[in-house]
Amino acid sequence: xxxxxxxxxxxxxxxxxxxxxxxxxxxxxxxxxxxxxxxxxxxxxxxxxxxxxxxxxxxxxxxxxxxxxxxxxxxxxxxxxxxxxxxxxxxxxxxxxxxxxxxxxxxxxxxxxxxxxxxxxxxxxxxxxxxxxxxxxxxxxxxxxxxxxxxxxxxxxxxxxxxxxxxxxxxxxxxxxxxxxxxxxxxxxxxxxxxxxxxxxxxxxxxxxxxxxxxxxxxxxxxxxxxxxxxxxxxxxxxxxxxxxxxxxxxxxxxxxxxxxxxxxxxxxxxxxxxxxxxxxxxxxxxxxxxxxxxxxxxxxxxxxxxxxxxxxxxxxxxxxxxxxxxxxxxxxxx
Amino acid sequence: xxxxxxxxxxxxxxxxxxxxxxxxxxxxxxxxxxxxxxxxxxxxxxxxxxxxxxxxxxxxxxxxxxxxxxxxxxxxxxxxxxxxxxxxxxxxxxxxxxxxxxxxxxxxxxxxxxxxxxx
Numbered sequence: 020x021x022x023x024x025x026x027x028x029x030x031x032x033x034x035x036x037x038x039x040x041x042x043x044x045x046x047x048x049x050x051x052x053x054x055x056x057x058x059x060x061x062x063x064x065x066x067x068x069x070x071x072x073x074x075x076x077x078x079x080x081x082x083x084x085x086x087x088x089x090x091x092x093x094x095x096x097x098x099x100x101x102x103x104x105x106x107x108x109x110x111x112x113x114x115x116x117x118x119x120x121x122x123x124x125x126x127x128x129x130x131x132x133x134x135x136x137x138x139x140x141x142x143x144x145x146x147x148x149x150x151x152x153x154x155x156x157x158x159x160x161x162x163x164x165x166x167x168x169x170x171x172x173x174x175x176x177x178x179x180x181x182x183x184x185x186x187x188x189x190x191x192x193x194x195x196x197x198x199x200x201x202x203x204x205x206x207x208x209x210x211x212x213x214x215x216x217x218x219x220x221x222x223x224x225x226x227x228x229x230x231x232x233x234x235x236x237x238x239x240x241x242x243x244x245x246x247x248x249x250x251x252x253x254x255x256x257x258x259x260x261x262x263x264x265x266x267x268x269x270x271x272x273x274x275x276x277x278x279x280x281x282x283x284x285x286x287x288x289x290x291x292x293x294x295x296x297x298x299x300x301x302x303x304x305x306x307x308x309x310x311x312x313x314x315x316x317x318x319x320x321x322x323x324x325x326x327x328x329x330x331x332x333x334x335x336x337x338x339x340x341x342x343x344x345x346x347x348x349x350x351x352x353x354x
Numbered sequence: 355x356x357x358x359x360x361x362x363x364x365x366x367x368x369x370x371x372x373x374x375x376x377x378x379x380x381x382x383x384x385x386x387x388x389x390x391x392x393x394x395x396x397x398x399x400x401x402x403x404x405x406x407x408x409x410x411x412x413x414x415x416x417x418x419x420x421x422x423x424x425x426x427x428x429x430x431x432x433x434x435x436x437x438x439x440x441x442x443x444x445x446x447x448x449x450x451x452x453x454x455x456x457x458x459x460x461x462x463x464x465x466x467x468x469x470x471x472x473x
Contacts, residue, residue, distance in 0.1 A: 047471075064471055160471060171469035175383045176376060217380065 021145050025239030028206040035141040035202045037352065038092070038151075038194045040308030041085035043078045045160065045186025048297070048305070051286045056309040057187075058085050064161055064186065071161035071171075072110055075188070079104070079115035079157040082190040086153065086308075090192045097121050097192075098149035101140050103132040104157045104300050105184070106166050111157050121153075130225075130254050131208070131329030132156040133189060133304040134348035138205040140193045141350070150195050157188035158299030167218070167334055182221060182256055182298040185285060189304025191312070200315040206239065206349040208232035210331065214342045221330040221343065222259020222282075222295060228345035229255060229328045230266035236324065236349045237272065244277045248320045251311065253303035253327030253347070254282030256295035281306040281327075303327040315354055322353045357411055364410030368417045387418055394422020399430070424449050 021029040041058045049060030059081070066074035079102065087094060100119065103126035104111035116123045128135035136154035143149045161171055163184040169175040193202065211231050215224040229252050237243060244250060255263055260280045267274055281303040282296030307325055314320045328347040337343065368390075375386050397403035403423040406414040414420055428448020432440030446453070 065468075161469070169383075171471070172464065174469075176372075219380075 021142060024204070025235070027209070027235050028204055028239035029142065030204045030240075031141055031145045031202060033145045033147075033195060035144045036194050036197050036199045037202065037312060038192045038197045038199050039086050039090035040189065040191040040312045041082045041089055042187060042189040042305035042309040043082050043085070044188075044301070044305055047160075047183070047291065048185055048187050048285055051291060053285055053306065053310050056313055057305065058082070058309070061186075064159075071159055071165065072106065073114070075104065075106075075111040075157050075159035075162050075186075076114040078159075078186075079111055079155060079188040079190070080119070082157075082188045082308075083115070083119065083153060083155060086190045086192050090194070090197070092151060092192060092194070094119065094121055096151050097153055098151055099124060099140070099143060100153045100155065101126055101136040102153070102155040102157075102190075103127050103136065105129065105163050111159070111162070112155070115155075115157070126156075128300075128327075128346060128348065129329030129331050130158075130298055130300055130303060131327040131346050131348050132300040133307060134253070134325055134327035134350050135207075135329075137191070137193070137202060137325070137350045138207055138348055141202040141205060144193055144195055152193045153190060154193060155188065155190035156300035156304035158184050158186070158301035160184045160186045160299075163299060167332070182219075182254070182282065182295055183286070183293045184299040185254075185297040185302040185305065187299075187301035187305040189301060189306070189308035191308045200312070200320075200352045200354050202350055203353050204240065204351045206232055206236040206351075208235075208347040208349065210344045210346050212342055212344040215345075216337070216340070216342045218332060218334075218337055218343065220258070221298060221332065222254075222256040223262055224330045224332075224343040225253075225328040225345040225347065226255055226259045226262035226266060229253075229259075229263050229326055229347040230270070232326060232347040232349045233263075233267065233324070234270055234272065236351075240351075244272060244274055247277055247322055247324050249323040250274060250278050251303075251307075251323055251325050252278070252280045252282075253329070254296065254298040255280050255328055256282045256298065257288065258295050259328075284310070311352075315352070318354070320354065322351065325350045325352055360409060361411045361413035363413065364406065365413030365417060368413070368419060390418035391422040391425075394419035394424075395426045396422075398423035398426030421449060421452060424452065
């Protein structure tokens with residue numbers, strides 16, 4: 020059984036390996052600096068389907084089969100699928116796994132979904148309830164525009180928003196036996212809301228939650244930033260990342276050169292005209308399940324803290340004048 | 355030719371204001387459009403928009419402020435003809451061509467085209 024450390028960190032008792040990962044992304048992500056790590060890049064935003072929502076389900080399902088293939092597991096080896104996305108009713112995930120014939124849990128943690136799934140998946144394995152768990156998350160620029168802003172059909176003039184929703188899906192498979200980096204401890208985050216109301220400034224809404232979870236993790240484990248090769252946040256973007264550094268500095272934690280952010284890694288911010296970086300569940304999911312796992316297999320990373328961040332934004336509540344709650348979940352991954 | 359230039363200048367200026375509102379304020383595009391229509395109604399009511407139409411032609415009638423102006427003019431005309439009931443009927447009557455065209459062409463375009471990410 021996992022051992023609780025301090026206020027909210029759990030040290031896993033069993034070996035939980037990240038056996039394999041897969042990601043499929045859209046064209047814009049495929050033009051970015053991480054292109055060569057992705058398993059597939061789709062040129063057509065419909066991915067051969069009739070709607071954007073169906074396309075998102077399609078790429079999520081494809082990464083599931085891809086990760087089974089890469090890990091050598093059969094669908095019958097999978098105890099649970101934990102998956103989520105940005106859409107109402109976890110639409111993309113529900114339809115992606117409709118025909119998968121596997122026990123399924125739908126998760127919503129906004130852009131933090133991947134680390135939420137990794138935490139729950141590793142705890143399920145640690146409890147002895149599962150041998151193999153699939154963790155997956157997706158987002159699609161066009162389906163997210165429809166959900167949170169305006170449908171593309173409407174042809175609205177896009178406000179110069181600070182983030183660009185990543186079209187992509189990332190999937191990993193966790194298991195008790197095999198090779199790969201291990202998940203050793205997890206720090207689930209609390210919801211923090213500092214009163215940010217601007218839906219175009221989600222980095223600012225998430226940064227306090229990221230700082231809170233990182234501080235809790237370091238305090239609970241008695242570690243410092245120097246114990247990590249990389250502290251990887253989900254999609255704070257460039258503005259949110261600066262804010263995170265400031266918030267941690269106030270608590271006497273210096274991130275130095277240890278920090279990076281999936282949202283700023285997936286795009287070339289200047290060349291690709293993405294003001295602050297990428298966002299969406301698929302952003303941290305696709306970066307973690309390909310590029311980060313590759314860095315581990317090359318021996319370039321020994322221990323990281325993966326902190327996917329989520330803005331738990333509700334369009335309805337935002338229109339009612341409410342602020343945006345933020346959350347961040349931390350997962351410690353070691354070679 | 356000079357008419358085209360005038361229309362371009364005036365229409366362009368109206369659109370520049372819209373772009374500045376998008377870039378510099380937190381107003382959503384929907385709110386900006388409603389502001390444009392209402393501004394057109396107010397200017398039209400006071401007779402201040404008609405000089406722009408006479409100077410810039412389509413540059414003034416095509417933007418949403420022109421739609422507001424049409425509503426205001428229609429209401430004034432109908433009130434003069436039929437009394438206060440014209441306040442309810444006049445606007446839509448005057449704008450019928452524009453509204454119907456928007457619905458019909460919007461429907462046709464929705465059938466024959468497929469939305470995509472701007473590249």
